[in-house]
Amino acid sequence: MLEDLYQELIIDHGTQPRNKREIENCSCQAKGHNPLCGDKISVFLKVDNNKIIDAAFIGEGCAISMASASIMSEALKDINKDDAIALMNKFTSCLTKDENSDQLPMKLQALAGVKQYPMRVKCATLAWHTFKAALNNNDAVASTE
Ligand code: ZN
Numbered sequence: 001m002l003e004d005l006y007q008e009l010i011i012d013h014g015t016q017p018r019n020k021r022e023i024e025n026c027s028c029q030a031k032g033h034n035p036l037c038g039d040k041i042s043v044f045l046k047v048d049n050n051k052i053i054d055a056a057f058i059g060e061g062c063a064i065s066m067a068s069a070s071i072m073s074e075a076l077k078d079i080n081k082d083d084a085i086a087l088m089n090k091f092t093s094c095l096t097k098d099e100n101s102d103q104l105p106m107k108l109q110a111l112a113g114v115k116q117y118p119m120r121v122k123c124a125t126l127a128w129h130t131f132k133a134a135l136n137n138n139d140a141v142a143s144t145e
Pocket of ligand 1: 037064065
């Protein structure tokens with residue numbers, strides 16, 4: 001069931017990424033690079049009163065990296081920064097520490113299925129690491145490259 005959803009999500013979000021755009025006057029942004037696969041993305045956030053009111057990205061990479069950034073941009077919208085960081089920690093722990101993914105939103109649970117393909121885990125976590133880098137440089141323009 002989750003495996004079918006995983007395939008669907010990668011195809012759907014990978015071929016038609018949501019929020020693939022720049023945000024003018026964003027609060028913060030960062031660039032991320034996954035040299036293992038060649039994925040490159042920039043994440044843009046608009047934050048107001050600790051709440052993420054808009055999240056978007058641009059970049060080029062494999063279907064998994066694009067799908068992950070797309071799903072992330074949807075998951076981050078309209079939640080507060082602390083919840084977003086908690087979500088990131090939970091998602092990346094599921095991929096790298098084999099933590100149970102039951103408490104994640106359904107799409108992220110499905111995406112966490114990528115852990116069956118260890119070579120692709122960094123493709124799926126790139127967007128989230130870039131998001132965190134952006135947030136850590138709040139109100140500034142930063143690059144993690
Ligand atoms: Zn990749």
